[in-house]
Amino acid sequence: MTPSLDTKLPKVGTTIFTVMSALAQECGALNLSQGFPDFPAPEALIEAVARHMRAGANQYAPMAGVAALREAVAAKIAACYGATVDAVSEVTVTSGATEALTDVILAVVRPGDEVIVFDPAYDSYEPAVELAGGRTVHLALPAPAFRPDWDAVAAAIGPRTRLIVINTPHNPTGRVWEAADLERLAELTRDTGIFILSDEVYEHIVFDGRRHESVLRYPELAARAFVVSSFGKTFHATGWKVGYCVAPAALTVELRKVHQYVTFATVTPIQWALADFLREHPGHWQELPAFYQAKRDRFCSLLAGSRLRFEPCAGTYFQLLDYSALSAERDVDLARRLTREAGIASIPVSVFYEHPPASRYLRFCFAKDDATLERAGAILRGL
Ligand SMILES: Cc1ncc(COP(=O)(O)O)c(C=O)c1O
Numbered sequence: 001m002t003p004s005l006d007t008k009l010p011k012v013g014t015t016i017f018t019v020m021s022a023l024a025q026e027c028g029a030l031n032l033s034q035g036f037p038d039f040p041a042p043e044a045l046i047e048a049v050a051r052h053m054r055a056g057a058n059q060y061a062p063m064a065g066v067a068a069l070r071e072a073v074a075a076k077i078a079a080c081y082g083a084t085v086d087a088v089s090e091v092t093v094t095s096g097a098t099e100a101l102t103d104v105i106l107a108v109v110r111p112g113d114e115v116i117v118f119d120p121a122y123d124s125y126e127p128a129v130e131l132a133g134g135r136t137v138h139l140a141l142p143a144p145a146f147r148p149d150w151d152a153v154a155a156a157i158g159p160r161t162r163l164i165v166i167n168t169p170h171n172p173t174g175r176v177w178e179a180a181d182l183e184r185l186a187e188l189t190r191d192t193g194i195f196i197l198s199d200e201v202y203e204h205i206v207f208d209g210r211r212h213e214s215v216l217r218y219p220e221l222a223a224r225a226f227v228v229s230s231f232g233k234t235f236h237a238t239g240w241k242v243g244y245c246v247a248p249a250a251l252t253v254e255l256r257k258v259h260q261y262v263t264f265a266t267v268t269p270i271q272w273a274l275a276d277f278l279r280e281h282p283g284h285w286q287e288l289p290a291f292y293q294a295k296r297d298r299f300c301s302l303l304a305g306s307r308l309r310f311e312p313c314a315g316t317y318f319q320l321l322d323y324s325a326l327s328a329e330r331d332v333d334l335a336r337r338l339t340r341e342a343g344i345a346s347i348p349v350s351v352f353y354e355h356p357p358a359s360r361y362l363r364f365c366f367a368k369d370d371a372t373l374e375r376a377g378a379i380l381r382g383l
Contacts, residue, residue: 009127016123016351023336024345030376033335033345035171035317037367041237042284048273061268063260065093065244068275073244076278076285080203083216089249092256095266096241097201097230102128103258104197104226104245105163109134113162118148120172120352122199125165134162138354143361144311144322146173150184157188163195168213169202172349172363173320174313176206182213186220195251196225201233201243204288206315207296216246223248226255231274234285236367240270292317292366295373299366302377317367320349324360326383335362344379 020033040046064070070087077085085091094100101124109115111133117125119138126136139152153164166185168177189196198215206212215225226247232238247255277284299319300312308321327334331348339345347363350356366373 009130011130012127016347020335020339020345020347023339027340027343027345029339029343029345030372030379031345032364032366032368032372032376033339033347035365035367036238037236037317038372039236039367039369041235041240042277042281044281045235045237045273045277048276049269052269052272057269057272059268061093061265061271063265064256065091065266066268066271066275069093069271069278070244072275072278073246076282077216077246079282080212081214081216083214083219083222085216085246086249090246090252092245092247092252092259093266093271094228094243094245094259095263096232097199097228097243098124098241099259099263099266100226100228100243100245100255101125101197101199102131103255103262104228104247105129105134106132106262107251107254107258108132108163108195108197108226110162112160114158114160116153116156116161116164118166119354120146120349121165122167122171123352135160136354137161140353140355140357141170141173141175143357143359146170146175148177148181148184150181150188153185154188157192157194161192161194163197164189165197165199166215167199169200169206169315171202171316172318172347172352174316174318176210176314177213179213182215182218182221186218189224190220194224196221198225198227200227201230202316203229204234204285205292205317206289207293207312208314210314212315226251234288235274235277240267242266242270242274295366295368298370299364299373299377302373303380306381307383308380317365318363319366320361320363321346321380322359322361327360331360331362334360338362338383342379342383344376 017034024031070091074087105128109132113134115129116137129136215221230243307325335348349361
C-alpha cells in the first residue's frame with residue numbers, strides 16, 4: 001500500500017499556465033495565455049547549438065556554468081548597466097530563471113523568515129518560500145497604476161523580514177519600475193540584514209525609450225541582491241530553460257551550494273552556443289525593445305474599437321486588458337469561456353494574488369507572429 005503523503009505545498013495545484021495552454025489546445029483556440037513566442041529562435045543560435053553538439057560538447061558543464069558564457073554575461077552587464085561583475089565568482093548559469101529563483105530562496109530563507117512579494121506576483125516565488133519554511137508577506141501593487149506603495153513596504157518590514165522579491169519589467173502587469181523605486185528600496189533596506197531577489201527576466205523588453213532599472217545599476221542594492229535573468233526570454237527560446245543569477249561572491253557561494261544539488265549543471269551545448277551568440281550578435285538583444293514595441297503597438301492598434309480598455313504596457317510581452325465594460329464574470333470564468341467559445345486563451349490575473357482585488361483584467365501575450373495577432377485582434381474586437 002502506498003503510504004499517504006502529507007503535501008508540503010497545500011496551496012499549489014497545476015499552474016494556470018499549464019491549465020490554460022492545455023485548454024487552448026483542447027479547444028483549438030489561439031493561445032495568448034502562456035508567455036512564449038510562436039516565432040523561431042535566431043537561426044545562427046540554433047546552428048551554434050548543433051555545431052557544439054557535433055563538436056562533442058555533450059557532457060556535464062562546469063557546475064557554475066561554461067566560463068565563456070559567464071564572461072559574455074559579465075560583458076553584457078558592463079555594457080548595459082555600467083556594473084563590473086566577476087564572471088568567476090559572481091555569475092552562475094542555471095536551468096532557467098525558475099531554478100535560480102528557487103535556489104536563491106532555498107539558500108536565503110530559514111524557517112520562520114518573512115519574504116515580501118508584490119501581488120500580482122509570478123507564481124513560483126511563494127511555493128519556494130514555503131518549501132524553505134518561510135512565510136510570504138503579500139503587498140498589493142494597486143490597479144490600475146500597479147506602482148509599489150513604499151509606505152506599505154516600510155510598514156511591512158520587521159525583524160523577521162529576510163528577503164524582498166522584486167520583478168521589473170513586471171509580469172503580468174507590464175509595468176516598469178523607475179529610479180525612484182530602486183532608490184526607495186535602497187533606503188528601506190539600508191543597515192538591515194534584508195536581501196533582495198530581483199527577477200529581471202524581461203530586462204531587454206522595455207518600451208518608449210524607457211530605461212530598465214536593473215538592481216545592478218545601484219551598487220548599494222547590488223551588494224545585497226541576487227539578480228536573475230533568462231536567456232529564454234531574450235532569445236525566443238523559452239523551452240531551452242537557461243538563465244543565470246548574478247550576486248556578490250559571498251552570496252554566490254551559498255547560491256551554488258543549492259544549485260549544485262538541485263541540478264548540478266545546466267545543458268552544455270546551449271551554454272556554448274549562447275556564449276558565441278552573445279559575442280557575435282550583440283545587435284540581437286539591442287534590437288529587442290524595438291522588435292517587441294512594434295508587436296505591442298500592432299496588438300494595441302488591432303484593439304481599436306473593441307470594448308476592452310487598456311494602457312499600453314511599458315515592458316514585457318504581456319498586455320493587460322480591462323474587460324469590465326464587457327462582462328461582470330470572474331476573470332477565471334471569463335478566460336475559460338473565451339477559450340471555449342471565442343477561441344482565444346488568456347491568463348486571468350487574479351491567480352497572481354493572495355487576495356484578488358475587484359478589478360477585472362486578463363493578460364494576453366503578444367510575442368506572436370503578425371498573423372496570430374491579426375486573428376486575435378479580430379476575435380477581441382468582436383467581443
Ligand atoms: C517574471 C518571471 N520570472 C521568471 C520566469 C521563468 O523564466 P524561465 O523560463 O527562464 O525559468 C518567467 C517566465 O515566464 C517570468 O515571467
